[in-house]
Structures are given as structure tokens and as C-alpha cells.
Amino acid sequence: MLSNPLAKTVAFTATALVATLGLAQKPYAGLEATVLTFTGPQIAEPLQRRAPEFEAKTGGKIKVVTVPFSDLYQQILTDGTTGTNSYQAWVFAPQWLADFVPAGIIEDLSAKVAASKDIQWNDIAPFFRDFSATYGGKIYTVPLDGDFQMVYYRTDVLQRLNLKPPQTWDDYLAIAKAANGKPWSPDGKPIYGSCIAKKRNAQSYWMFTSILGGYVQSQGTKQGAFFDTTTMKPLVKNEAFAEALRIYKETTRYGPPDELNLDVGDTRGLFTAGRCALSVDWGDIGPLSVDPKTSKVKDKVGAVILPGSRKVLDRASGKLVDCNAQRCPYAINGVNRAPYAAFGGWSGGINAKADPKTQQMLFDFFAYMSAPAQSGKDVTIGITGFNPYRISHFKNLNNWVAAGFSPAGAKNYLGAIEASLNSPNMILDLRIPKNQQYQQVVLDKALSQFLAGEINAQQTMDQIDSGWEEITNAEGRDAQLKAYRLTLSIDK
Amino acid sequence: MALRQTKNSPTRGLLPRLEAWLEHRAGAVFLWPAVVLMLALAIFPLLASIYLSLSRIQFRAGEVSFRFVGWANYQKLLFGSEQTHFLGVAKALPPLGWLVFAGVLGLLLGWILRHLRRKGSLGGLLYRIGVSALVGFLVWSLLSRLAGQPGTVQTTLVYVLFGTAMQYLLGLGLALLCAQKLPGIRFFRVIYLLPLAITPVGVAYMFRMLTDTGRGPLSPLWNVLGLSNFSWVNDPWGARFAVMIGDIWQWTPFMFIVLLAAVQSLPQEQIEAAVVDGANRIQTFVHIVFPYLIPVSASLLLIRLIEAFKIVDLPNVLTNGGPGTATESMTLQAFFAWRTLDLGGAAAIAFLLLILVSLIVTLYANGVVARVRRD
Numbered sequence: 001m002l003s004n005p006l007a008k009t010v011a012f013t014a015t016a017l018v019a020t021l022g023l024a025q026k027p028y029a030g031l032e033a034t035v036l037t038f039t040g041p042q043i044a045e046p047l048q049r050r051a052p053e054f055e056a057k058t059g060g061k062i063k064v065v066t067v068p069f070s071d072l073y074q075q076i077l078t079d080g081t082t083g084t085n086s087y088q089a090w091v092f093a094p095q096w097l098a099d100f101v102p103a104g105i106i107e108d109l110s111a112k113v114a115a116s117k118d119i120q121w122n123d124i125a126p127f128f129r130d131f132s133a134t135y136g137g138k139i140y141t142v143p144l145d146g147d148f149q150m151v152y153y154r155t156d157v158l159q160r161l162n163l164k165p166p167q168t169w170d171d172y173l174a175i176a177k178a179a180n181g182k183p184w185s186p187d188g189k190p191i192y193g194s195c196i197a198k199k200r201n202a203q204s205y206w207m208f209t210s211i212l213g214g215y216v217q218s219q220g221t222k223q224g225a226f227f228d229t230t231t232m233k234p235l236v237k238n239e240a241f242a243e244a245l246r247i248y249k250e251t252t253r254y255g256p257p258d259e260l261n262l263d264v265g266d267t268r269g270l271f272t273a274g275r276c277a278l279s280v281d282w283g284d285i286g287p288l289s290v291d292p293k294t295s296k297v298k299d300k301v302g303a304v305i306l307p308g309s310r311k312v313l314d315r316a317s318g319k320l321v322d323c324n325a326q327r328c329p330y331a332i333n334g335v336n337r338a339p340y341a342a343f344g345g346w347s348g349g350i351n352a353k354a355d356p357k358t359q360q361m362l363f364d365f366f367a368y369m370s371a372p373a374q375s376g377k378d379v380t381i382g383i384t385g386f387n388p389y390r391i392s393h394f395k396n397l398n399n400w401v402a403a404g405f406s407p408a409g410a411k412n413y414l415g416a417i418e419a420s421l422n423s424p425n426m427i428l429d430l431r432i433p434k435n436q437q438y439q440q441v442v443l444d445k446a447l448s449q450f451l452a453g454e455i456n457a458q459q460t461m462d463q464i465d466s467g468w469e470e471i472t473n474a475e476g477r478d479a480q481l482k483a484y485r486l487t488l489s490i491d492k
Numbered sequence: 493m494a495l496r497q498t499k500n501s502p503t504r505g506l507l508p509r510l511e512a513w514l515e516h517r518a519g520a521v522f523l524w525p526a527v528v529l530m531l532a533l534a535i536f537p538l539l540a541s542i543y544l545s546l547s548r549i550q551f552r553a554g555e556v557s558f559r560f561v562g563w564a565n566y567q568k569l570l571f572g573s574e575q576t577h578f579l580g581v582a583k584a585l586p587p588l589g590w591l592v593f594a595g596v597l598g599l600l601l602g603w604i605l606r607h608l609r610r611k612g613s614l615g616g617l618l619y620r621i622g623v624s625a626l627v628g629f630l631v632w633s634l635l636s637r638l639a640g641q642p643g644t645v646q647t648t649l650v651y652v653l654f655g656t657a658m659q660y661l662l663g664l665g666l667a668l669l670c671a672q673k674l675p676g677i678r679f680f681r682v683i684y685l686l687p688l689a690i691t692p693v694g695v696a697y698m699f700r701m702l703t704d705t706g707r708g709p710l711s712p713l714w715n716v717l718g719l720s721n722f723s724w725v726n727d728p729w730g731a732r733f734a735v736m737i738g739d740i741w742q743w744t745p746f747m748f749i750v751l752l753a754a755v756q757s758l759p760q761e762q763i764e765a766a767v768v769d770g771a772n773r774i775q776t777f778v779h780i781v782f783p784y785l786i787p788v789s790a791s792l793l794l795i796r797l798i799e800a801f802k803i804v805d806l807p808n809v810l811t812n813g814g815p816g817t818a819t820e821s822m823t824l825q826a827f828f829a830w831r832t833l834d835l836g837g838a839a840a841i842a843f844l845l846l847i848l849v850s851l852i853v854t855l856y857a858n859g860v861v862a863r864v865r866r867d
Binding site for chain 1: 517548551552555556568571572577581692704705721722723725726727728784811812813815816817818828832833834867
């Protein structure tokens with residue numbers, strides 16, 4: 001105990017100074033916020049891992065809450081619109097901005113982005129910066145992930161079969177058929193020709209559009225792949241859709257027996273365990289394949305831009321016609337490809353009803369997550385579910401090599417993503433009001449019924465067509481058409 | 493004098509007047525709290541959900557609103573894009589289907605003829621014709637969809653009818669077995685009750701692991717049987733059976749425990765008398781034991797029928813309603829609709845389920861329970 005009054009005063013002053021300095025260094029000390037995302041481990045893992053780092057640096061405490069993917073959209077929307085506001089921020093699909101912005105639940109981040117140095121906004125690839133993060137000319141989200149679907153293949157399997165990576169979906173089926181049942185898994189078990197996540201109420205329906213893309217869109221991004229851009233009629237009841245359904249179903253013949261119940265996590269596990277020759281997925285399999293803890297196919301995995309087709313849809317007749325210079329201006333070697341920016345990449349958005357200081361803290365948290373120093377490492381780790389989306393992610397090979405990629409493997413993987421990102425015929429994901437209903441409800445259900453043999457291809461197309469038309473009519477055809485044309489930048 | 497005193501002194505007359513008023517209004521006084529509670533907790537929510545089923549939810553800036561859309565949600569389910577999902581697709585009946593349908597029609601015809609032979613009332617005859625037409629339609633609708641593609645209505649009926657019947661038969665068998673004086677029977681009584689104590693989600697996860705032929709704990713067994721490349725969940729009927737097996741496993745103990753109590757209260761004198769008269773075990777069961785169990789069984793099946801219509805957790809966790817929509821019950825369909833914020837659609841499904849349950853339970857109560865009570 002200090003008995004001298006002078007000593008007491010000195011001690012008190014010193015303590016106060018230390019406390020004051022500490023607070024100054026930690027601008028968000030005492031602040032706490034809850035971020036909602038989907039049940040991981042992907043996406044939730046890096047948030048949970050980076051949150052304590054952010055707290056140590058700024059004093060702001062971030063609590064991460066997760067719900068199943070199929071519940072995420074409605075949790076965000078109902079929480080915000082009913083005024084419950086249990087969550088101050090969300091990490092979600094930027095597609096849903098079409099519903100969240102009109103509902104007035106999400107904060108405009110344009111000013112914060114302009115004021116922030118940490119975020120290094122111009123390092124984010126233009127597609128994610130100007131399309132995914134932006135809605136109606138304002139910035140609403142901070143990109144944390146870049147999403148394109150690709151085809152992954154086992155390089156050793158293709159070598160044994162003396163085949164090249166698939167250029168078309170027919171090539172994909174031929175490889176899958178040739179490889180299926182061969183005892184080429186690391187433990188000598190038979191491999192599956194193709195592993196594609198096909199579980200309902202999960203993230204499977206995007207894979208179908210990846211197959212459909214090359215058949216339905218050939219004139220560039222503005223042509224659109226979901227609706228006619230003048231009538232808003234669904235591009236569903238035609239030969240392109242029927243062909244994509246045929247291929248989608250045939251891949252099941254070469255897949256695991258319970259493929260209809262497999263989500264992306266399951267197929268990724270099977271692929272990295274060496275049980276699959278081919279797979280269709282986002283960028284996650286690349287980093288997962290070099291993870292020494294789980295992968296048995298290190299340096300045996302290749303990635304390629306989504307295969308395409310030599311025939312494309314003639315929208316006037318609804319028939320498939322051969323590609324030529326006019327019909328397929330972006331075709332390479334006669335193959336029309338339409339890489340699919342499926343989902344658009346997990347992004348952080350902030351609740352408009354959170355208090356300004358909490359909003360700033362959450363923006364700083366997302367900026368911290370997205371900054372090259374952090375994200376450059378996170379995108380190389382498979383479990384994060386984050387894929388490259390910054391220019392620096394593609395340029396800096398050191399992080400990838402440090403994560404376990406061979407230089408050639410890293411180039412191959414990043415090259416497949418860059419080829420998709422730079423394609424003038426890229427398919428933008430659907431981003432109009434009720435897109436979740438169009439895709440996650442109507443499309444997903446019809447596809448799962450088709451795969452289960454409950455309905456045939458014609459019934460599937462009829463069901464999707466009538467379901468989409470019902471939503472369009474309920475929401476207003478003109479309003480939906482306007483929104484659709486806006487997303488494709490046909491109208492400004 | 494006394495009367496005048498009462499009239500002129502209100503304090504003295506208040507108590508008797510209050511007593512008289514209470515006497516007169518006792519019924520209402522005791523009833524009203526319950527009525528208010530019922531109105532608040534059951535009737536008003538019911539009315540609100542009727543309105544919900546006739547509306548569509550909209551999210552506007554900072555608010556939620558409901559737009560009245562008339563019968564659109566019902567139209568969608570019964571005639572629109574959800575028709576095949578909800579009602580299934582009919583197909584011509586196979587020979588076995590015709591046989592079953594003919595059998596049901598024969599029973600219904602016999603029921604009507606019996607009434608005519610007894611020279612019953614015209615009202616009774618019209619009632620029988622109406623009920624027979626309804627039952628005939630329901631059976632035909634069920635069989636034709638089972639031959640084609642069952643919707644969630646038919647899938648629910650299969651779960652309810654097949655599941656409840658199997659649970660009753662197994663529960664009865666186990667009850668008769670456990671009523672015997674066998675060594676260790678107490679242990680088995682407890683064991684047979686365990687499934688009832690497990691949460692349905694736990695049961696669903698357990699069956700999900702058991703039916704996983706590739707990685708589940710029974711995979712060596714499936715390998716030996718040559719079923720390692722088979723998946724229960726890829727085949728619609730395989731998946732439905734997996735759900736039904738889980739449901740039967742969980743609910744058989746409920747039947748078992750009630751029937752065991754009934755079996756143990758059987759009057760032993762009658763059984764002993766039957767044995768003395770030379771009746772064998774089957775005759776004793778048919779003529780003494782089963783008739784004694786019928787009243788309990790009728791009520792037990794009624795309770796289980798109502799409960800079984802609400803099946804949701806098992807197909808949701810075990811198969812996620814798939815493959816396709818093969819294992820989706822009406823409640824699960826309503827849950828999926830609710831989860832995608834189609835609150836009007838979910839409410840419409842719930843009301844159609846309420847109508848179906850009421851119809852079947854009324855038929856059962858009038859046809860079976862009332863008859864048992866009369867007998």
C-alpha cells in the first residue's frame with residue numbers, strides 16, 4: 001500500500017495515462033457487434049479467426065453467429081424489416097442486394113469506402129468492385145470472396161486415360177465415363193467419374209447454370225442467360241435448357257451413389273480424398289487440394305474454365321444451332337464458353353439501423369478482413385471458402401507457393417479464374433428482386449425433382465417456366481424487366 | 493317490513509343481490525375467462541392465419557406489409573405451379589391398385605347394402621352414400637398418385653396410414669410379449685421405451701448414419717450384402733421407407749406402453765375360463781384379448797393419427813425432403829415455404845392440412861370410435 005500522498009498521486013496519474021493511451025490505441029474498446037453468416041466451416045472460419053485479432057488491435061468485439069445457408073436470406077430480411085435488428089452486420093450473397101436495398105435495411109458504404117485507406121478499393125478486381133459490391137450506383141458491401149465456377153480434374157487420371165481437360169460438356173461426360181470405376185484412388189478404391197453437389201436446399205442449383213451457360217449465352221454478358229431482355233420471358237422452354245438437363249442428369253450416372261444428397265462440402269471432401277476424376281465447383285478445391293491435413297491429391301489437380309458447346313441457342317426458334325462467327329463471336333476453336341459468376345462472392349454488409357460508431361467498427365472489421373495482408377493469405381487456405389478477388393491475389397504468387405501450391409499449379413489455378421473473370425461472355429448471376437425465389441425455390445426444387453426421376457425434362461422446363469412467370473407477374477413484369485436490364489447494364 | 497328495510501338499506505341488500513346475480517350468471521362468470529383465453533390463444537390466431545393464407549408478404553423500407561391476393565395461394569397449390577408438388581401426378585392404376593380399389597369399393601357397398609337391409613332412415617342412407625363417395629375418391633386419389641408421382645398430400649397419407657398401422661401392430665406384439673412372465677422382461681420393457689425418449693432430430697441423424705451405405709457404421713454389412721453402391725436416398729421409395737422405418741422405430745413404444753397397460757389389466761378369469769374350455773392361444777386372443785383392447789386401441793390410434801399428420805423433423809433431417817420432393821410431408825412443405833418467406837403459401841398449406849386431418853379424423857371417429865363405444 002502506498003502511504004505517501006505524492007506517491008499516490010504519481011501512481012494514479014500513471015495509471016490514468018496508461019488507460020488513456022490504451023483507449024486511444026483501441027478506438028472501439030467496449031463496443032460489441034454481432035455478424036451473421038452461414039454455418040461453415042467455410043466463411044465462418046476466417047471471420048471467427050480474424051475477430052479476436054481485430055479485437056486485440058481495436059478493442060471492438062465481433063461475435064459471429066451462423067445459420068444454415070437456406071435460412072440466411074430470410075433471417076437477414078426478417079430481422080431487419082421487423083425492427084428486431086439482432087445482427088449489426090451480415091456476410092451474405094451480394095445477389096440479395098436486390099431485396100435488401102429496397103427494404104432499406106442495409107447501409108450505404110460509399111462514403112466509408114472513399115474515406116478508407118486500409119481497404120485499398122482499387123486493388124479489388126473491377127467485376128467485384130463495380131458489380132458485386134455496387135447496387136444502383138452506390139457501394140453496399142465489402143467483397144470478401146471471389147466466385148466463379150470451374151471444372152477441376154485429376155491430372156494423373158487424365159494422363160492415364162490419355163485425355164485432355166474438357167473443352168465441351170460432351171468431353172466432360174466422355175472423361176467421366178472413361179474414368180468411372182477405375183481403381184485410381186490413393187487407397188486403390190474405384191473412383192467416381194464426376195462428383196457434383198446435387199443436394200436440394202443447399203448450394204447445388206448454381207452447378208446446373210454452369211452447364212447451361214455455354215448453350216444459352218453466346219453474344220456477350222449483356223445478352224443475359226435467364227430471361228429475354230425485351231419480354232422478361234424465361235429462357236427455359238428451349239433445346240438449350242433440355243440439353244443442359246440431359247448432361248446434368250447423365251453426370252449422376254458417373255457420380256457417388258448418394259450424390260443427390262451431397263452438398264459442396266461433401267463433394268470437396270471426396271475430390272480431395274482422391275475419389276473423383278472431375279468436379280464442378282467454385283475456387284475452393286484449389287487450396288483444399290494442397291492442404292496436407294486432408295488432401296491426398298496434392299499436385300495432381302488441374303482447373304479449367306467451364307466447358308462450353310459447339311451449338312448454341314437460337315432464341316427466335318428455341319433450337320440449338322451450330323456456332324459460327326456471328327452466333328458465337330467469343331468462341332475459341334469453335335467452342336462457345338460462358339463462365340458463370342455464380343453467387344458473386346461472399347460479401348460483408350452493415351445494418352442501416354446499427355449506431356454510427358458500431359457501423360464504423362464493422363466497416364473497419366470488413367476492411368481489415370479484405371485488406372491484402374489478411375485476404376492475400378486467407379484466399380490460399382481451403383477451409384476459409386474465400387477465393388481470389390483482388391488484383392494482388394492474382395499477381396502475388398508467393399502466398400500461393402507458401403500455402404503449398406507448386407508454381408505451375410498456382411498458375412494453372414489462378415489462370416482458370418482469370419480466364420473466367422476476363423471473359424466478355426461471362427454470365428452475371430441473377431440479381432433482381434426475389435432472385436432467391438427464382439433460383440433457390442423454383443429452380444432448385446424442379447432440378448431436384450428431375451434428378452430424382454419424379455418429373456421428366458419437359459415437365460421440369462414447364463415447372464420452372466410457370467414458377468418464374470408467377471413470380472414475375474406477382475412482382476410486376478415491367479419492374480422486373482427494368483431491374484434485369486439494369487443488372488446487365490443494357491440500360492443505365 | 494323486512495322487505496322495505498331491504499329496499500331502503502342498500503348496504504344490507506347488496507350481498508344477497510350480489511349472490512343472486514352470481515347465482516344467475518355463474519355459468520358466464522366461470523366460462524368467460526376460458527372463452528377469452530381460447531379467443532386470444534386459438535381463435536384470433538386462426539383467423540389471422542386465414543387472412544395470412546389469402547395474402548402475400550412484402551418487405552418495404554423498414555416495414556413488413558401483407559397484400560391481399562384472394563385465393564392466389566390456394567390456386568397455386570391446387571391448380572398452379574405447385575400442383576404437381578402438392579397433389580402429385582395421377583397415372584392409370586396397375587392391376588394390384590385396381591384390386592385394392594375394388595376391395596375398398598366392395599366394403600363401402602356392403603356398408604350401404606347393410607343399411608338398406610336393415611331398412612334404415614333416408615338420412616342415414618344419404619350419409620353413407622356421401623361418406624362412401626368421399627372415401628372412394630380419397631382412396632382412388634391416393635392409389636392413382638402412388639402409381640404415378642405422389643405429391644406431399646399422398647406422401648403424408650402414406651406416412652400416416654402405413655406408419656400408424658405398423659406402429660400399432662408392432663406395439664401390440666411387443667405388449668403381448670412383455671405381458672408374459674419371462675426372465676429379464678423388466679429390462680426389455682425399459683429398452684423398448686427408449687426410442688420415445690430420444691428427440692426426433694436425434695433419431696433422424698441416427699438413421700441418416702445407419703442408411704449411409706458408404707461411410708455409415710453399417711457400411712461393412714452393406715458391403716457384404718453387395719449394397720455399397722446403393723443409396724437409400726437416391727430412390728424415392730427407398731427414401732420414403734427410410735423415413736417410415738425411423739418413424740415406426742420412434743413411435744412404436746408409444747403404442748407399446750399404452751397397450752401393455754391395457755393387456756395387464758385384462759380380467760384373468762375370462763382367459764382362464766377360455767383355457768379350461770379348451771380354447772387355444774389364437775382363439776383366446778381373437779375372442780377375449782383383442783375385443784377387450786378395441787376401445788383402448790380406437791382412442792390410441794386416433795391420437796396417433798392426428799399426431800402423425802404433423803411429421804416434419806424426420807424427413808427434414810434424414811433426407812431434406814428429397815430426393816426431389818419424394819419424402820416431403822405437407823408440414824415440411826409448409827416449413828420450406830415459410831423458410832423462403834412465402835408465409836401466405838405456408839398458411840394455405842397449413843389450412844389444407846387442417847381440412848384433411850379434420851376429414852379423416854371425423855371419418856375415423858364416426859366410423860370406428862363411435863361404433864366401438866356403441867358396442
